[in-house]
Amino acid sequence: MPSSNAAVVIAVDNDANSRAETPDDHRQTQRMLEALLFAAAEPLSAADLAGRLPEGTDIIGHLKELQEAYAGHGVNLVQVAGKWLFRTAGDLSFLLSRQAVEQKRLSRAALETLAIIAYHQPVTRAEIEEIRGVVTSKGTLDMLLETNWIRMRGRRKTPGRPVTYGTTEAFLAHFGLDSVGDLPGVEELKGAGLLDSRVPPGFSVPEPRASEELAPDEDPLDPNDPELFPQPE
Amino acid sequence: MPSSNAAVVIAVDNDANSRAETPDDHRQTQRMLEALLFAAAEPLSAADLAGRLPEGTDIIGHLKELQEAYAGHGVNLVQVAGKWLFRTAGDLSFLLSRQAVEQKRLSRAALETLAIIAYHQPVTRAEIEEIRGVVTSKGTLDMLLETNWIRMRGRRKTPGRPVTYGTTEAFLAHFGLDSVGDLPGVEELKGAGLLDSRVPPGFSVPEPRASEELAPDEDPLDPNDPELFPQPE
């Protein structure tokens, strides 16, 4: 059928841009875009891509289709500053960070603060400082909060409404205690050689109760308190 | 946090292998593999990947599925040197050759020497020369060592204790081979006795070994050997 073939050829020549793309062409264009974008060291613009593909290719249309095809995948085709690149899906970015755990010992100040919170809970920062006899840095409390061994329990019903601190389940688990009531008393500390006989007769250590309930002089924390829970901007 | 995490991990451990994978789990694993392999600068082993995915995941099964899913794409998942790697499809090299950093062309002598080392490893310089029928210039081996396609494996347990050569992982990765057993035509050559270094053929047919293990007639290299590893002055 030479005549009908000739007619087709003429039609194609006249209208190159709207030329019907065969499914194979289409697929091949998608593959080429995939390969070009994958191998590129930098994001590519539609113009960059157009220079590598057959003339008349609907680059944007193909890119959008490819973007959709990769939408649910572990890598996505994204557009940044008008250029296109493959990038790890946002929800999987955790895969690209390796957690390196560094074993650290608690500083002396942190140990003391933690112990005071354990024995004296609920306890305010001012009370901790009074017991230690030195100023406790914010960093020490922050660090202890980060270990998840202490928590903010509430606010003391006194002027200034200071935050009260207590220990957590994680604290008990780490130190192998059933409850904070299992912390040793004066006699046990003496028996273990941790306290010596120089302590005056009136010396005592509190017997903490770890109740989840607030003490009578404690108010609950306000979960919307911007001072305690900074809101993302 | 440690305590609750610990509990979850234990639950997974107890029931990891028998746990039925939900379609969502399955999809998520595919996505995670995609993301890890796309992001990686180097081929990743199944063990590398296993370390980043939930315990008990059938890594190989998932990799094969992913490989199949990408089979017709512009980017393919391939296995090289026992590791997994996404790379552009081979038939699209025409599109990407512009990206190729001009590589030093291998001389005919170098290519032949490389092939002999690949197919006959572990092989000594004298054996290479016997096969080629000419003296190997020092530059040829140096160049191949420098590109990191070959390495000194050990020393043959024969008089003179000649150094033995073999190929590297970089060689396998560059030529897209999973192992030296996948060298083109290696089975036929073996069958025809053409990988026998001795003449006449037919007594023993040594297999190429790229494994870290030394052959029975190989000694390990002495890392302090000044002949092999010139010391800085």
Add this chain to the structure above:
Amino acid sequence: MWEVYRAPPRPDGEPSLMIDVDGYEGPLDLLLTLARNQKVDITRISILALAEQYLAFIERIRDLRLEVAADYLVMAAWLAYLKSKLLLPEEEGEEPTGEELAAELAFRLRRLEAMRDAAARLANRNRLGRDVFPRGAPEPVVVVRHAEYSATLYDLLAAYAQRRQEKAIGIVTVKKRQVWSLHDARDMLTRLIGRMADWTPMEVFLSPHFSTPEMRATVRASSFGASLELVREGRIELRQTEPFAPLYMRDRIHAVPLPAPEAPTDA
């Protein structure tokens, strides 16, 4: 690359062969090229015909007074020897036979050809960085370091006990500053001397200073020490009837010899 590899112009006719010894990678390569020119399967090649071709080729080159590398001449000599062995009748028990030598040469040629083909197949593979490409912009793995703290219960208790203990002993030290010194006691006694014309129990003077039970001991001890000093100076007199009995004191200078009702006799 394979083009280059395969490319060294392989002349079809002998005339051009003559000038191209340098193009060969040694005599084995030359033999292989000649064998290929026979256009037959190398496994069935006639080694005798090949040897003759090689010798003829070397002869031509020498006729043209071109330099021929020693390698090629050694091979020519060996091939001449092989040729003679193949043509002359075998002697009994001679090793190796011409057939064996021919088989060895055929094997070496086949092996070299096999390696050539293998090299070509290798070179023509899709090569990473030339034909196929890895991710152009790999995403680096970020290492997030986070600290995992550890402490033992012993560390915790030791820190607590030590801090509390230091603090508690610190308070005792403060109290010690309230201790009566000898100097304090002497001042007090000196001020009161004028009122001690008669024997008076020391407790009477001290009791106003016994603010706490703890003070009693220190005031008593210091006062006793100070009083002994005043006795030595001849300013007061002291007397006690028996151990632990009340201690009496009087001003020695203004002493009146009036015995108190229950005053003990002079010792």
